[in-house]
Amino acid sequence: MSHLDGNALAGVLSEVFTFDPTLARARCANCYSVDVLARAMVYVDGSAFVVRCASCDAVLATVMDGDGRRWVSLKGVSAIEIPR
Amino acid sequence: MSFITRGFSGRSHDRDPRLPPGQTEVSDWPVLSAGPTPRVDTEEWEFSIRTENGAHTWTWDQFMALKIDDVSTDIHCVTHWSKLGTSWRGVSIDTLFEGIETSHDFVMAHSYGGYTTNVPLDELLNGQAWIAFEFDGEPLEAEHGGPARLIVPHLYFWKSAKWVRGLVTMPNDDPGFWEQSGYHIHGDPWKEERYW
Numbered sequence: 001m002s003h004l005d006g007n008a009l010a011g012v013l014s015e016v017f018t019f020d021p022t023l024a025r026a027r028c029a030n031c032y033s034v035d036v037l038a039r040a041m042v043y044v045d046g047s048a049f050v051v052r053c054a055s056c057d058a059v060l061a062t063v064m065d066g067d068g069r070r071w072v073s074l075k076g077v078s079a080i081e082i083p084r
Numbered sequence: 085m086s087f088i089t090r091g092f093s094g095r096s097h098d099r100d101p102r103l104p105p106g107q108t109e110v111s112d113w114p115v116l117s118a119g120p121t122p123r124v125d126t127e128e129w130e131f132s133i134r135t136e137n138g139a140h141t142w143t144w145d146q147f148m149a150l151k152i153d154d155v156s157t158d159i160h161c162v163t164h165w166s167k168l169g170t171s172w173r174g175v176s177i178d179t180l181f182e183g184i185e186t187s188h189d190f191v192m193a194h195s196y197g198g199y200t201t202n203v204p205l206d207e208l209l210n211g212q213a214w215i216a217f218e219f220d221g222e223p224l225e226a227e228h229g230g231p232a233r234l235i236v237p238h239l240y241f242w243k244s245a246k247w248v249r250g251l252v253t254m255p256n257d258d259p260g261f262w263e264q265s266g267y268h269i270h271g272d273p274w275k276e277e278r279y280w
Protein backbone atom coordinates (compact mmCIF):
# COMPACT_ATOMS: atom_id res chain seq x y z
CA MET A 1 0.00 0.00 0.00
CA SER A 2 1.43 3.39 -0.95
CA HIS A 3 1.52 6.39 1.30
CA LEU A 4 1.79 10.14 0.89
CA ASP A 5 4.44 12.35 2.45
CA GLY A 6 3.71 14.82 5.23
CA ASN A 7 2.94 17.62 2.82
CA ALA A 8 -0.41 15.96 2.32
CA LEU A 9 -1.28 17.13 5.86
CA ALA A 10 -0.98 20.81 4.98
CA GLY A 11 -4.59 21.19 3.95
CA VAL A 12 -6.17 19.24 6.78
CA LEU A 13 -3.90 20.69 9.49
CA SER A 14 -4.41 24.28 8.44
CA GLU A 15 -8.10 23.55 8.96
CA VAL A 16 -7.47 21.90 12.35
CA PHE A 17 -5.69 24.92 13.75
CA THR A 18 -8.14 27.60 12.66
CA PHE A 19 -10.94 26.81 15.11
CA ASP A 20 -11.20 28.03 18.70
CA PRO A 21 -9.62 25.03 20.45
CA THR A 22 -11.52 25.62 23.68
CA LEU A 23 -14.70 24.67 21.81
CA ALA A 24 -13.29 21.38 20.58
CA ARG A 25 -14.44 18.24 22.37
CA ALA A 26 -11.65 15.83 23.26
CA ARG A 27 -11.69 12.23 24.47
CA CYS A 28 -9.29 11.46 27.31
CA ALA A 29 -7.07 8.49 26.43
CA ASN A 30 -6.91 7.53 30.12
CA CYS A 31 -10.53 7.58 31.36
CA TYR A 32 -12.25 7.93 27.96
CA SER A 33 -14.48 10.78 29.08
CA VAL A 34 -15.40 13.35 26.42
CA ASP A 35 -15.44 17.02 27.30
CA VAL A 36 -14.82 20.43 25.77
CA LEU A 37 -11.26 21.63 26.27
CA ALA A 38 -12.65 24.75 27.92
CA ARG A 39 -13.48 22.57 30.93
CA ALA A 40 -10.02 21.01 31.22
CA MET A 41 -7.67 22.05 34.04
CA VAL A 42 -4.69 24.07 32.88
CA TYR A 43 -1.53 24.38 34.98
CA VAL A 44 1.16 26.93 34.19
CA ASP A 45 4.60 25.39 34.50
CA GLY A 46 7.06 28.14 33.70
CA SER A 47 6.56 28.90 30.04
CA ALA A 48 4.43 25.79 29.47
CA PHE A 49 0.76 24.93 29.81
CA VAL A 50 -0.15 21.47 31.06
CA VAL A 51 -3.76 20.58 30.25
CA ARG A 52 -5.33 17.92 32.48
CA CYS A 53 -8.59 16.00 32.23
CA ALA A 54 -11.28 17.38 34.54
CA SER A 55 -12.50 13.82 35.25
CA CYS A 56 -9.29 11.93 36.00
CA ASP A 57 -6.40 14.45 36.22
CA ALA A 58 -4.41 12.72 33.46
CA VAL A 59 -2.38 14.96 31.17
CA LEU A 60 -4.29 15.60 27.93
CA ALA A 61 -1.96 18.06 26.27
CA THR A 62 1.02 20.34 26.72
CA VAL A 63 1.89 23.58 24.99
CA MET A 64 5.39 24.82 25.61
CA ASP A 65 7.03 28.04 24.45
CA GLY A 66 10.77 28.57 24.47
CA ASP A 67 13.21 30.86 22.70
CA GLY A 68 10.62 31.88 20.11
CA ARG A 69 9.54 28.30 19.34
CA ARG A 70 6.45 26.34 20.37
CA TRP A 71 5.81 22.64 20.95
CA VAL A 72 2.33 21.14 21.15
CA SER A 73 1.64 17.62 22.44
CA LEU A 74 -1.76 15.93 22.51
CA LYS A 75 -0.32 12.89 24.24
CA GLY A 76 -3.37 12.11 26.39
CA VAL A 77 -6.07 12.80 23.80
CA SER A 78 -7.40 9.88 21.78
CA ALA A 79 -9.37 12.12 19.44
CA ILE A 80 -10.68 15.64 19.07
CA GLU A 81 -13.96 16.67 17.50
CA ILE A 82 -13.40 19.89 15.61
CA PRO A 83 -16.22 22.42 15.46
CA ARG A 84 -16.87 23.27 11.82
CA MET B 85 35.66 56.13 23.92
CA SER B 86 36.83 55.28 27.42
CA PHE B 87 33.15 55.18 28.42
CA ILE B 88 32.46 52.42 25.89
CA THR B 89 35.52 50.42 26.91
CA ARG B 90 34.53 50.66 30.56
CA GLY B 91 31.01 49.56 29.71
CA PHE B 92 32.14 46.38 27.99
CA SER B 93 34.71 45.33 30.60
CA GLY B 94 32.31 46.15 33.44
CA ARG B 95 29.70 43.89 31.93
CA SER B 96 31.96 40.88 31.71
CA HIS B 97 33.19 41.39 35.30
CA ASP B 98 29.64 41.64 36.66
CA ARG B 99 28.62 38.26 35.36
CA ASP B 100 29.02 35.54 37.99
CA PRO B 101 31.17 32.75 36.49
CA ARG B 102 28.85 30.22 38.13
CA LEU B 103 26.03 31.33 35.78
CA PRO B 104 25.72 29.25 32.59
CA PRO B 105 24.98 31.10 29.34
CA GLY B 106 21.51 32.62 29.07
CA GLN B 107 20.80 32.38 32.82
CA THR B 108 19.93 35.13 35.34
CA GLU B 109 20.39 34.76 39.09
CA VAL B 110 17.27 34.88 41.27
CA SER B 111 17.07 35.06 45.05
CA ASP B 112 13.53 33.69 45.38
CA TRP B 113 12.54 30.25 44.21
CA PRO B 114 9.81 30.23 41.54
CA VAL B 115 7.30 27.41 42.00
CA LEU B 116 6.51 25.63 38.75
CA SER B 117 3.75 23.08 38.65
CA ALA B 118 2.62 20.75 35.94
CA GLY B 119 -0.26 19.56 38.05
CA PRO B 120 -1.79 19.33 41.52
CA THR B 121 0.81 19.05 44.28
CA PRO B 122 0.95 15.47 45.56
CA ARG B 123 0.77 15.30 49.36
CA VAL B 124 2.68 12.19 50.38
CA ASP B 125 2.93 11.40 54.07
CA THR B 126 6.31 9.99 55.13
CA GLU B 127 4.39 7.08 56.73
CA GLU B 128 3.19 6.09 53.26
CA TRP B 129 6.27 7.17 51.30
CA GLU B 130 8.38 4.53 49.61
CA PHE B 131 11.33 4.78 47.29
CA SER B 132 12.43 2.00 44.96
CA ILE B 133 15.08 1.19 42.39
CA ARG B 134 14.07 -1.32 39.76
CA THR B 135 16.49 -3.01 37.35
CA GLU B 136 16.27 -6.00 35.04
CA ASN B 137 17.37 -8.06 38.08
CA GLY B 138 14.63 -7.01 40.50
CA ALA B 139 13.57 -4.20 42.82
CA HIS B 140 14.90 -2.65 46.04
CA THR B 141 12.49 -0.64 48.17
CA TRP B 142 13.09 1.63 51.16
CA THR B 143 10.55 3.02 53.62
CA TRP B 144 11.10 6.52 55.00
CA ASP B 145 12.67 5.16 58.21
CA GLN B 146 14.98 2.84 56.27
CA PHE B 147 15.93 5.74 54.02
CA MET B 148 16.80 7.99 56.97
CA ALA B 149 19.14 5.29 58.31
CA LEU B 150 21.31 5.53 55.16
CA LYS B 151 24.42 7.72 54.85
CA ILE B 152 23.23 11.33 54.47
CA ASP B 153 25.20 13.96 52.56
CA ASP B 154 25.24 17.76 52.89
CA VAL B 155 25.16 19.22 49.38
CA SER B 156 25.88 22.82 48.41
CA THR B 157 25.21 23.49 44.75
CA ASP B 158 23.82 25.83 42.09
CA ILE B 159 20.58 25.02 40.30
CA HIS B 160 19.63 26.10 36.79
CA CYS B 161 16.08 26.18 35.40
CA VAL B 162 15.49 25.96 31.65
CA THR B 163 13.27 29.06 31.93
CA HIS B 164 16.50 31.11 32.34
CA TRP B 165 16.77 31.49 36.13
CA SER B 166 19.53 30.11 38.33
CA LYS B 167 19.76 29.93 42.10
CA LEU B 168 23.34 29.91 43.37
CA GLY B 169 24.70 28.28 46.52
CA THR B 170 21.65 26.27 47.56
CA SER B 171 21.98 23.81 50.49
CA TRP B 172 20.42 20.39 50.58
CA ARG B 173 20.60 17.18 52.58
CA GLY B 174 19.92 13.84 51.03
CA VAL B 175 21.10 10.35 50.15
CA SER B 176 23.42 10.06 47.16
CA ILE B 177 22.46 7.81 44.27
CA ASP B 178 25.86 6.11 44.80
CA THR B 179 24.72 4.99 48.26
CA LEU B 180 21.41 3.72 46.89
CA PHE B 181 23.07 1.76 44.08
CA GLU B 182 25.52 -0.03 46.42
CA GLY B 183 24.97 -3.73 45.82
CA ILE B 184 22.68 -3.13 42.81
CA GLU B 185 23.82 -4.58 39.49
CA THR B 186 22.48 -3.54 36.12
CA SER B 187 23.63 -3.73 32.53
CA HIS B 188 21.37 -0.78 31.65
CA ASP B 189 22.92 2.61 30.88
CA PHE B 190 19.87 4.82 31.43
CA VAL B 191 17.35 5.60 34.15
CA MET B 192 13.78 6.86 34.18
CA ALA B 193 12.88 8.74 37.36
CA HIS B 194 9.22 8.32 38.34
CA SER B 195 7.30 10.64 40.65
CA TYR B 196 4.16 10.56 42.74
CA GLY B 197 1.66 12.32 40.46
CA GLY B 198 2.99 10.61 37.34
CA TYR B 199 5.90 12.84 36.24
CA THR B 200 8.86 11.13 34.58
CA THR B 201 12.31 12.26 33.43
CA ASN B 202 15.23 10.36 31.85
CA VAL B 203 18.90 10.60 32.89
CA PRO B 204 21.96 8.54 31.89
CA LEU B 205 22.95 6.31 34.84
CA ASP B 206 26.58 7.49 34.78
CA GLU B 207 25.34 11.06 35.33
CA LEU B 208 23.54 10.04 38.51
CA LEU B 209 26.62 8.33 40.03
CA ASN B 210 29.99 9.61 41.32
CA GLY B 211 28.58 12.32 43.53
CA GLN B 212 26.39 13.93 40.87
CA ALA B 213 22.86 13.27 42.17
CA TRP B 214 20.88 12.79 45.38
CA ILE B 215 17.44 12.04 46.73
CA ALA B 216 17.06 15.21 48.82
CA PHE B 217 14.62 15.68 51.70
CA GLU B 218 15.94 18.94 53.28
CA PHE B 219 16.44 22.38 51.79
CA ASP B 220 18.15 25.18 53.72
CA GLY B 221 17.97 23.16 56.93
CA GLU B 222 14.21 22.59 56.73
CA PRO B 223 12.17 19.60 55.54
CA LEU B 224 11.54 20.03 51.81
CA GLU B 225 8.10 21.60 51.29
CA ALA B 226 5.57 19.76 49.13
CA GLU B 227 5.49 22.73 46.70
CA HIS B 228 9.19 22.15 46.04
CA GLY B 229 8.90 18.38 45.73
CA GLY B 230 8.81 17.15 49.33
CA PRO B 231 8.94 14.87 51.10
CA ALA B 232 11.82 13.97 48.73
CA ARG B 233 12.98 14.96 45.27
CA LEU B 234 15.74 13.94 42.96
CA ILE B 235 18.46 16.57 42.51
CA VAL B 236 20.80 16.39 39.51
CA PRO B 237 22.29 19.88 39.76
CA HIS B 238 24.56 19.69 36.71
CA LEU B 239 21.52 19.31 34.43
CA TYR B 240 18.58 21.71 33.96
CA PHE B 241 16.26 21.52 36.93
CA TRP B 242 13.38 19.73 35.14
CA LYS B 243 15.60 16.63 35.51
CA SER B 244 15.47 17.06 39.30
CA ALA B 245 12.11 15.28 39.63
CA LYS B 246 9.90 16.52 42.45
CA TRP B 247 8.03 13.94 44.62
CA VAL B 248 10.29 11.20 43.34
CA ARG B 249 9.21 7.65 44.17
CA GLY B 250 11.59 5.53 42.18
CA LEU B 251 14.24 4.98 39.55
CA VAL B 252 13.80 2.38 36.82
CA THR B 253 16.85 1.43 34.77
CA MET B 254 16.41 1.02 31.01
CA PRO B 255 18.58 -0.05 28.09
CA ASN B 256 17.74 2.97 25.92
CA ASP B 257 17.52 6.70 26.62
CA ASP B 258 13.73 6.87 26.39
CA PRO B 259 12.34 10.40 26.79
CA GLY B 260 10.45 11.39 29.95
CA PHE B 261 7.46 13.73 30.29
CA TRP B 262 8.97 17.03 29.12
CA GLU B 263 11.58 15.40 26.93
CA GLN B 264 8.71 13.93 24.88
CA SER B 265 7.08 17.34 24.61
CA GLY B 266 9.89 19.71 23.64
CA TYR B 267 12.70 19.69 26.20
CA HIS B 268 16.15 18.38 25.27
CA ILE B 269 16.85 14.68 25.86
CA HIS B 270 19.97 15.54 27.94
CA GLY B 271 19.71 19.11 29.32
CA ASP B 272 23.24 20.39 30.03
CA PRO B 273 22.94 24.09 31.00
CA TRP B 274 26.56 24.83 30.01
CA LYS B 275 25.75 23.69 26.45
CA GLU B 276 22.28 25.31 26.58
CA GLU B 277 20.61 22.01 25.79
CA ARG B 278 17.16 23.47 26.40
CA TYR B 279 14.94 22.10 23.63
CA TRP B 280 14.93 19.50 20.83
Ligand SMILES: [Zn+2]
Pocket residue numbers: 028029030031032033053054055056057058
Ligand atom coordinates in the same frame (compact mmCIF):
# COMPACT_ATOMS: atom_id res chain seq x y z
ZN1 LIG C 1 -9.56 11.46 31.93
